[in-house]
Amino acid sequence: MPRSIRASGWGHSMAETYGRELRRAGADANxxxxxxxxxLRRYPLGAAGAFILTVFVLAAIFADAITWLxxxxxxxxxxxxxxxxxHWFGSDVMGRDIYSRIVFGARISLAVxxxxxxxxxxxxxAVGLASGYLGGTFDLCVQRVMDVxxxxxxxxxALVTSAALGPSLTNTVxxxxxxxxxxxxxxxRSNTLALREAAFIEAAQVQGMSEWRIAIRHILPxxxxxxxxxxxxxxxxxxxTEASLSFLGLGIPEPAPSWGRMLSESAAExxxxxxxxxxxxxxxxxxxxxxxxxxxxxxxxxxxxxxxx
Amino acid sequence: xxxxxILEVAGLRTVFFTAAGLxxxxxxxxxxxxxxxxxxxxxxxxxGKSITALSLMRLVPSPPGRIVAGSVKxxxxxxxxxxxxxxxxxxxxxxxxxxxxxxxxxNPVLTVGEQIAETVRLHRDVSKADAWARAVEMLRRVxxxxxxxxxxxxxxxxxxxxxxxxxxxxxxxxDPKVLIADEPxxxxxxxxxxxxxxxxxxxxxxxxxxxxxITHDLGVVAETAQRVVVMYAGRKIEExxxxxxxxxxxxxxxHGLMRSIPHLAAMSGAVAERLQEIPGMVPALSNLPxxxxxxxxxxxxxxACAAGVPPLEERRPDHYVACWxxxxxx
Numbered sequence: 001m002p003r004s005i006r007a008s009g010w011g012h013s014m015a016e017t018y019g020r021e022l023r024r025a026g027a028d029a030n031x032x033x034x035x036x037x038x039x040l041r042r043y044p045l046g047a048a049g050a051f052i053l054t055v056f057v058l059a060a061i062f063a064d065a066i067t068w069l070x071x072x073x074x075x076x077x078x079x080x081x082x083x084x085x086x087h088w089f090g091s092d093v094m095g096r097d098i099y100s101r102i103v104f105g106a107r108i109s110l111a112v113x114x115x116x117x118x119x120x121x122x123x124x125x126a127v128g129l130a131s132g133y134l135g136g137t138f139d140l141c142v143q144r145v146m147d148v149x150x151x152x153x154x155x156x157x158a159l160v161t162s163a164a165l166g167p168s169l170t171n172t173v174x175x176x177x178x179x180x181x182x183x184x185x186x187x188x189r190s191n192t193l194a195l196r197e198a199a200f201i202e203a204a205q206v207q208g209m210s211e212w213r214i215a216i217r218h219i220l221p222x223x224x225x226x227x228x229x230x231x232x233x234x235x236x237x238x239x240x241t242e243a244s245l246s247f248l249g250l251g252i253p254e255p256a257p258s259w260g261r262m263l264s265e266s267a268a269e270x271x272x273x274x275x276x277x278x279x280x281x282x283x284x285x286x287x288x289x290x291x292x293x294x295x296x297x298x299x300x301x302x303x304x305x306x307x308x309x
Numbered sequence: 310x311x312x313x314x315i316l317e318v319a320g321l322r323t324v325f326f327t328a329a330g331l332x333x334x335x336x337x338x339x340x341x342x343x344x345x346x347x348x349x350x351x352x353x354x355x356x357g358k359s360i361t362a363l364s365l366m367r368l369v370p371s372p373p374g375r376i377v378a379g380s381v382k383x384x385x386x387x388x389x390x391x392x393x394x395x396x397x398x399x400x401x402x403x404x405x406x407x408x409x410x411x412x413x414x415x416n417p418v419l420t421v422g423e424q425i426a427e428t429v430r431l432h433r434d435v436s437k438a439d440a441w442a443r444a445v446e447m448l449r450r451v452x453x454x455x456x457x458x459x460x461x462x463x464x465x466x467x468x469x470x471x472x473x474x475x476x477x478x479x480x481x482x483x484d485p486k487v488l489i490a491d492e493p494x495x496x497x498x499x500x501x502x503x504x505x506x507x508x509x510x511x512x513x514x515x516x517x518x519x520x521x522x523i524t525h526d527l528g529v530v531a532e533t534a535q536r537v538v539v540m541y542a543g544r545k546i547e548e549x550x551x552x553x554x555x556x557x558x559x560x561x562x563x564h565g566l567m568r569s570i571p572h573l574a575a576m577s578g579a580v581a582e583r584l585q586e587i588p589g590m591v592p593a594l595s596n597l598p599x600x601x602x603x604x605x606x607x608x609x610x611x612x613a614c615a616a617g618v619p620p621l622e623e624r625r626p627d628h629y630v631a632c633w634x635x636x637x638x639x
Contacts, residue, residue, distance in 0.1 A: 199413040205368055206408075207401030207428045207479065217427075221418040 039302070046298020052291030060106040071100035071257045080274050090276040092266065098276065101257035102284050108258050109288060112169065112251075113238035116176035120238075121231050123177065124184025125220070131185065132192025133215050143189075146182040154179045158241050162250040172251045176241050180234050187230050191223040225303040232296035236289045243285045259285050315519050316342040316365075316404075316487050321379035323357075323364045326372065330595045334360040334374070336543040342487065347513065347520045349534035349551075351527060351566075355591055357543040358523045362489045365521075366406055367396050383487065402432040405480035409492040411473035415464035421448070421475045422460025425482050432483045447478035450515075452508060470501040477509065484516060491523045506533055527570055531555060539563050542602035543594055545621065549628040559630040561607045562587070601633065609634050 040047040059066065069087075075095030083090040089098035131142045149157065162175035195201060196219070204214050245251030246260030254261070259281040266277035323335040335357045342348050350358045363369045364376050367388065381388045383403060388396065400406075408414050416424060425444035429435060435443070441460070448456035451474040464472055473493065480488055490509065494502035510533055513520050522534055530537055530551065537554045539547040539562065547560040558564045568585040589606035592598060598605065604614040613633045621631040 199408055199410045200416045202368070203408060203414045203476070203479075204416070205400070206366060206406040208397045208399070208431055209401075209427075210397060218416050218419075222416070224418075 043298040043301065045294045046301075049291045049294025049296070049298065052287060053295060056106045056288055056291070057110065059103050060110050063103045063107055067097075067100040067103050069097035069100045071096060071104040072255050080270070080277075083276050089280045090274070092262070092277055093270070093274075098262075098280050101262060102259070102280055105257040105259045105262065105281070105284065106288075108169070108252055108256055109239055109242060109285075112172055112176065112242040113235050115173040116180065116238045116242075117231050117234045119173060119177035120180030120234065121184045121227060124181045125188050125223075125227065127181060128185035128188025129192055129215055129220060129223075132189040133196060133211070133219065139189075142185075146185055149179060150182040152179070154237060155241055155244055158245060159248065159250060162245050167250055167253045169252055169256075172242060172245060175245070176238050180238070183234065184227065184230055187226050188223050191226060192219055195219045195222055229296065229300045229303055232292060232299050236292035236296065239285065239289050239292065313344055314341045315344045315384060316521070317380075317382040318342075318361075318365065319380050319382075321361065321364055321376070321381065323360055323369055323374060323376045325374045327595065329593075332595045333543050333597065334594055335364055338379075338540070338543075338545050340538050340545065340548065342519050342521055344519055345513075345517050346536065347510075347522055347534045349522045349524060349530040349537045350540060351524060351530055351537060352540035353525055353591060355594070356540045357594070358540050359491055361540070362406065362491050362521070362523050365489060366400060366404065367393075368400075398432070401428050401480075401485070402483045403485055404487045404489065405483070405485040406489040406491065407473070407476045407480045407493050409495050411469050411476055411496060414476050415472055417464055420461055420463055421467065421478075425460070425475070425479050428479050429482050443482060444478075447482050448475065450481075450512065451475070451478045453478075469497055470504065473497060473501075473505055474508065477505075477512070481512060481516065481518065485518060487519050487521065488513070489521045489523070492525070493522075494529065495524070495526070502529075509533070527566060539566075542592060542597060544602065544618075544631065546603070546631045547629065548621075549625075549630075553625070553628050557625075557628075559624055559628065559635045560603075560632050561609055561634075562603050565606075601631075 040050075073096065075091070077095065078087070078091050079093055079095040081087045081091040081095075083098075087097050087099065089102060091097055092101075127142060127146070131139045152160075157179040158175045161178055162172060165171035165175060192215075201214060201218060204218050209218075242251055242258070243260030243263070246258040247264040249261075249264065251260060252258040262281040263278060263285075266274070270277045318341070319339045321335055321338045322333070325332040325334055338357075338361055340348065340350075350361065352358050360369060360374070365381050365388070367376070369376060376389060379389065383399065388399060388404075391399075415421065419427075422441060422444040425447055426437070426440035429440040429443045430437070433440075445456045445460050448459055453459050453471060453474055459467070459471075464475070467475065477493075493509065494505050497505060506529060509520070512518070520533075522529070524530060534551050536550050537548065538545055539554075539560065541562050547554070547558070547563050549559075554563065555567070558567050565585065565587040569587065571584060587606055592602055592605065598615070600613075600615040600617050601607070601610070601619050604610040607614065611634075619631045619633045619635075621629050622635070623629050624635050
């Protein structure tokens with residue numbers, strides 16, 4: 001009886017899909033470097049996304065080494081300088097160096113987006129796994145709560161949470177993480193439901209494993225691929241949401257250099273007179289979101305062949 | 310020579326509560342597995358043989374299924390009466406099971422060695438290194454070449470036959486007293502089937518494990534088992550030694566099963582004999598007729614068959630059959 005349901009042929013592991021991709025790319029290479037080169041060649045857009053993100057990550061890590069001006073120090077005589085010379089990207093109304101603020105802003109942007117995505121995914125995985133594995137009334141109640149969370153747009157929910165908690169780095173992370181829970185919870189739940197019927201789960205039961213062990217050691221690792229795909233997609237919206245919150249004055253408080261806040265300070269007044277105040281932070285936000293989207297699309301194609309269009 | 314019993318199943322009754330009504334998947338089934346013996350349970354799809362196996366393991370999906378009556382005694386201890394935690398210590402340790410689908414029965418994200426070692430560490434207080442050594446040793450015992458290398462590989466790197474060998478390695482890793490093999494060779498190529506059966510028999514003789522072999526393939530039964538239980542529509546309808554059953558089947562259903570096997574002699578002979586099929590289909594378990602469940606398909610059925618379920622009786626020494634007409638049909 002349950003046998004027929006089970007024969008759905010589950011078993012796309014990451015190693016399996018990875019190997020298949022390599023074979024499709026004509027690879028017989030065993031060296032990791034060569035494998036990487038082949039993957040990059042097969043997904044040029046994904047490679048571009050990965051490159052963009054790598055640049056931002058490196059910039060964030062080595063911010064002190066690649067800048068020469070304090071992003072927070074005001075310098076009245078040098079206010080609203082045109083890009084070039086000492087101020088590559090110009091300076092703002094208080095004479096702060098835009099280039100330094102963009103580079104240090106990458107730290108904030110990455111910290112908030114990675115933090116929020118990680119927190120949201122961890123909570124989502126916990127909720128989704130419990131919901132899918134336990135089922136019944138628990139599942140029903142949890143899913144209705146998720147429905148409520150999902151009914152509100154990401155930004156609106158983050159806005160309300162952020163306003164309630166007050167502006168700070170930690171609170172911004174929390175405010176962005178909470179609206180992200182339903183998406184990962186849904187993905188993990190549906191995967192768990194499918195995996196629960198898999199033959200190897202029954203085999204694990206037959207070997208005398210507890211429900212806990214099966215859920216953590218046998219179901220969870222099999223949901224990693226879709227989770228990575230989703231998390232990359234969420235990373236982009238987290239960056240954007242952080243910028244939006246800061247733009248609206250609810251995200252990272254002054255004087256920290258947040259790209260969103262840099263935009264909001266200058267958008268209205270200096271758009272015409274000093275457009276570099278708007279162009280550089282705007283470009284930084286766009287480029288980073290663009291990078292995560294490119295990488296996310298490539299990862300989806302590599303890890304989750306069922307969603308391929 | 311009659312060895313002492315290791316697994317005694319008595320009056321087992323498993324039902325499913327479904328939208329279509331109460332499904333009596335296993336109805337009053339009793340049998341005894343003796344030490345070191347291979348006992349085959351045969352029957353067509355949906356006759357309750359797999360649910361019987363899951364019931365022994367207490368893994369009937371619940372809801373909707375439930376074991377409502379009976380006892381399953383492993384070395385005298387009733388498995389239906391112990392706690393779930395105690396039962397977990399039995400599964401994979403004293404009593405193991407292998408399934409039909411070797412392609413999907415292994416976790417795709419763990420290496421074969423890890424999966425064997427995990428079961429060992431679950432039931433034995435051994436170090437990781439010892440468990441790994443045991444995993445490699447088990448792979449060697451199931452005749453997988455280069456076991457140390459294979460242990461580090463993932464299931465998708467192994468063929469179907471290899472995977473079933475790996476499943477057997479997992480099942481036998483803790484030297485269980487009883488191995489339940491649910492259609493272990495059905496999904497495999499014929500040549501691989503023979504290899505796996507040979508392997509199972511060899512391991513069974515080496516370790517002295519008792520095997521409950523669930524199959525619909527009478528050829529497999531003839532090659533491997535000492536005794537056979539025939540099931541139909543959730544009930545045991547006949548039990549005998551393999552020789553006796555194949556020589557003199559007493560139940561009309563068993564008789565029909567025998568006649569539906571192609572024989573080389575009949576096929577090569579001048580007289581091409583048509584294979585005899587059993588007319589009709591297995592009745593839906595949710596809507597069984599009042600009397601003998603086989604009556605509608607049986608050429609010998611009469612009023613007595615529709616009136617009551619025939620009891621299981623010993624019609625010849627050690628040959629039990631549940632048919633009103635067993636006495637007259639032989």
